Amino acid sequence: MAMKTGRELAGLAVVSLGGGDRLGRIDDIVFRLDTGRVTGFLVDRGGMFSKPKFLPAAQVQSVGADALTVPSEDVFSDAPTDPAEIAAKALEGRPVLAPAGTVIGKVADVLVETDGLLVPALLIATGLLPDALHGKPRLPLTSVQTIGADSVITTQNYDPKAPDARA
Numbered sequence: 373m374a375m376k377t378g379r380e381l382a383g384l385a386v387v388s389l390g391g392g393d394r395l396g397r398i399d400d401i402v403f404r405l406d407t408g409r410v411t412g413f414l415v416d417r418g419g420m421f422s423k424p425k426f427l428p429a430a431q432v433q434s435v436g437a438d439a440l441t442v443p444s445e446d447v448f449s450d451a452p453t454d455p456a457e458i459a460a461k462a463l464e465g466r467p468v469l470a471p472a473g474t475v476i477g478k479v480a481d482v483l484v485e486t487d488g489l490l491v492p493a494l495l496i497a498t499g500l501l502p503d504a505l506h507g508k509p510r511l512p513l514t515s516v517q518t519i520g521a522d523s524v525i526t527t528q529n530y531d532p533k534a535p536d537a538r539a
Contacts, residue, residue, distance in 0.1 A: 374435075377495065378460040378482040381435070386415050389433060390444040398440060399424045401460040401484060402452060403491045408513045410489035411457050413440070415448070426451040435486040458519070460491070468496050468511060468524045476532050479524060480508055494524070496532060509533075 378401050386395045396417040403410045413432075414424035431447040432440060460482040468476045480497035484490070493510040509532040511524070518525040 373488070374486045376435075376484050376486055378484060381413075381440075381484060381486075384435075385439040386413075386427065387439045387441050388443070388445045388447075389441050393445060395442070395445055395447075396425070401482060401491070402426070402457055403460065403482070404454075404456050405458055405513075405516075405519050406456055408491040410484065410491060411452060414451075414459060429489050432489065435489075463494065463519070463524070466519075466522065466524050468494075468526060470526055470530070471517065471528050476526065476530075477509070483510060498532060 381398050381401060384398045386398060387393070388395055396415040398413050399416040400414040401410055402412045402414065410429045412429050413427045415427050416422075416424050425448040427442065427447055428449055431442050433443060434441045463479045464481070466479045468479060470476055477496040477498035479494050481495040482491045483493045483495055485492055491513065493512045494516070495508040496511050497508060511526060511530065511532070515527045515530040516524060517527045
């Protein structure tokens, strides 16, 4: 199971297998909050005033080390409007709180399983020194109680200092 962070995927070329053309670069990842399933990618097609286009995950053939491949250049669609879907960058910097109101850290990134196109966890920044010494803790989506407009609330049993929580 290959894992990458959202930042590692950002900038990855999107290439058409049908024509060999570079269609753009990944700008962001869109996923469902309830399941973690990646529903698509926002792709920067280039151009000074262009907005990123939505690439549905169903159109992705493969996510490789150097490129994400799609069958043709006719793969883009309208951006999702489902409130259960969110772009990963929209979560960055949001405080992560325990149910008791204690700040654990801030959302730093998402972890993406590239084989199954799944976001199993958020990466949490807890401070420069702890992150450098121990790595950023992983907050599994199963340990998220709520993702609100201003913060992320963990479940009662989440412990960011547990050995298996560190990246």
